[in-house]
Amino acid sequence: MKSSITACPLDCYDACGIVYDDGKLKAFKDGHTNGFLCPHINHYDAHARIEKARYKGQEISMDEALAKLKEILDANLKSETLCYRSSGNFALMQGVTEHVFAQMGTYVTEGSLCDxxxxxxxxxxxxxxxxxxxxxxxxxxxxxxxxxxxxxxxxxxxxxxxxxxxxxxxxxxxxxxxxxxxxxxxxxxxxxxxxxxxxxxxxxxxxxxxxxxxxxxxxxxxxxxxxxxxxxxxxxxxxxxxxxxxxxxxxxxxxxxxxxxxxxxxxxxxxxxxxxxxxxxxxxxxxxxxxxxxxxxYLGNSKEAIKMPFDLSKAKKVSKVDTPFDEFKTVFIQGANPLSQMPDSNRVRDSIEHVENVVYFGLYENETSEIADLVIPAKTFLEKDDIRTSYSHNGMMLMHQQQESDIGISEYDLAVFLAKEYDIALKSEAEYLEHFKNHAVVKIDGSFEVEKREAIPYQEGFDTDDGEFVFLEEFEVPQKVEENEFYLITVKSPKSLNSQFYREENVYLHSALGYKEGELVKLISNVGEVELPVKLNDDLREDCVLIYSGTKGVNNLTTSKHSYEGKSAICQENFVRIEKVN
Missing domain, CATH: 3.40.228.10 (Dimethylsulfoxide Reductase, domain 2)
Incomplete structure (x- = not known):
């Protein structure tokens, strides 16, 4: 098997180049990767994936799964259907399924859980x-x-x-x-x-x-x-x-x-x-x-200077932060785990219980796949063609298919099925890939870089009407914790990528608070509670509670209110109380 260059699809700043060599993933030593990969991608094949489609808990073939998907979609009005797609895979072709749903007339989501x-x-x-x-x-x-x-x-x-x-x-x-x-x-x-x-x-x-x-x-x-x-x-x-x-x-x-x-x-x-x-x-x-x-x-726009061929502009939209799942009869979820990663998990759980048909399309088992009526396994980034851009550098990386697999279906192939069934125009995969590549220029070293992106942004001034920076004119005084309350910090874990891979199971507290290692405590916020064992960590401030993103139950504690601008989740604006569990 020949070695070939591809790129990491995971949602992180780095967007690493990868060499697929004799069935193994290795770092692409040229460019910013500097010869090493993060633990998530370095041990990518160690994580069990969903291999078989299933409906109501029973294994079915992929053909049966696609037929069942059509049956489910046909049973409802398009206005009763929601496509909820995550940003966990940052390759550009991932949006093709959402594009098809939008053309069908279903709802899609807007806003951000992150940035x-x-x-x-x-x-x-x-x-x-x-x-x-x-x-x-x-x-x-x-x-x-x-x-x-x-x-x-x-x-x-x-x-x-x-x-x-x-x-x-x-x-x-x-x-x-x-x-x-x-x-x-x-x-x-x-x-x-x-x-x-x-x-x-x-x-x-x-x-x-x-x-x-x-x-x-x-x-x-x-x-x-x-x-x-x-x-x-x-x-x-x-x-x-x-x-x-x-x-x-x-x-x-x-x-x-x-x-x-x-x-x-x-x-x-x-x-x-x-x-x-x-x-x-x-x-x-x-x-x-x-x-x-x-x-x-910060996080740049990974699609900056790229005209996307996928159109969501006419689609009806609901918020990704406080999605009203109970207003829909069918919810198609792509590569997301809203039962864990959306704020206010209790509200999400209560809302999604009213959905007649939950369809999960993704790679890994999680809280959402467990409750889904129809589960459709996806292909990994090694099993399909795609293109990756980044929000931390200007590179465009080609992701050539590295291996054949009978497991799962790609986003494009699923979109082709839906487009054919619902008479929606769709270009060939090769045409879409070529469209993206046409937004790049080849550098002297042979690498691709997105054309019309500035290596040093704002050299000619800012992109405001007059070219000047617009300062704040007022600000809000944040609310402070009250006595016996703590700031909740939900940072990224070194072991997981949100709710993918190895997930944390503890709450981290400063030893000065008097709790013992391994002691079970209840964390209580204004919207919910969760019980977790204690890990002591004196690298924290004494007024802070740290629970890693992806820890089961952490979003029981977080509010589903939006930021004032940006329609973003506000997972750090939560105060918690601590009680010992007898």
Missing amino acids: GAGEAGIIEGRGSNKNMPLSEIAKSEVIVFWGRNPHVTSSHLLPLIKDKTVIVIDPVKTKIAKMADLHIQIKPHTDIFLAMLLYRFLHIEDSCDDAFLKEFASEHEDYYELTQTIRIKAILEDIGMTLGQIGDFLHLVVGKKTAIVCGVGMQKYRDGADVMRAIDAFAVGLGLFGKKGCGVA
Whole structure:
């Protein structure tokens, strides 16, 4: 068997190139992968997949499953059918099934369980969401990890930090925080205050990039006045930092090529868009945009500069955050696990129980596949052709089929079946793949890169009407925990990708709270509760409770309210109480 290059399909920042060699996955040593793969993809074949279709618990053939799918869809009005697709597989062809459902006249979803508030804030301030690519982070002198834990979520950043100054802002003393030149162990939901204070002191110390502000941010004085409404001493105490740390921070970044690398946790609040805008405003004060080795890295739009051939514009939509499943008779779920990953799991469970037919189309068993009436196994990324783009770099990676398999059906082949049955026009798979490839240019080394993406975004100014940055004009004071309440932190696990692969089973608490290792406790929020055994972790703040994303029951605790902008889940805006279980 020949070796061939493909790409990882998983939803993470890195979007790694992969060599499939004699049945094994190896790292593509050229480019940003740097010769190693994350544990998820490195042990991809160790995770049991769904191999047989089933209906009402009984195994059936794929032909029978497709016939049953048509029977189910024919039994309802299209307005009584919902297609709920996740973003867990980031290859571009994954949207073809949702496209067909949209053309059929069913409902689809909109919004985000992850990053929508931050993106909304970026667009409001800059006019577009153009990310700082990895190639520019590599040129920086200082890296600020703001709520990003690269050892878990973006390990291929780690070789880029060698010999650089590292600053970490995180309520958890992560591995990168322990290595950092400066760690600010911030209280959750105070990031907006820190960002505004940093801008204020940048101005006080006359350290702003005045030429940049004059050309691209003429309203900066008004924003400075807004930052003056913050009471410095009280806010510093609330954040959990000192005035000296503000000075240390500015000393490390002023006049240096600085990359502010943001995670998604700091924007999982109702005002998450404002948090991101405040961080961007600090970067504007430093003049970090449009320059080599400088900028703010968040989640770029993986489809930036690509005209998608799949059309959802005319489809009727419901929110992905608080989907009213009980308003539909049939729900088709692609590659998602809403019973675990959607907020307010009790509401989701009660709502989906009223659905007459739940169809699950995916690779792995989970809470949602367990309750599904019809289960249709999917093909893995090694068993089909696809194309991958990234939200952390500008590469376009071709994913050629690596192996034949009788298991499952691809998204495109399922779409072909539906298109034929419901008389919907669909191009050939080769035409769609060629359409995507036509958005790329070939670099000197032979790799593909998305055409019309800027290597250094915003060199000619921002993408607003006047080319200037739009500052915040007001902000909301976040609610604080009351006595005997704790901030809930739901971060990514090093062992799982949300509810895929090896899932955590514990709640992590600081030892000062007096609980014992392994002790069973009940966590209670305003929307639900869950019982979990305790793991002690003194890398946490004492006012925080950490439960990894994907832990069974964690979303019993999270509200299904939306962010103010971006239609995003706000999983960090939840307070919990702790009770011992007798």
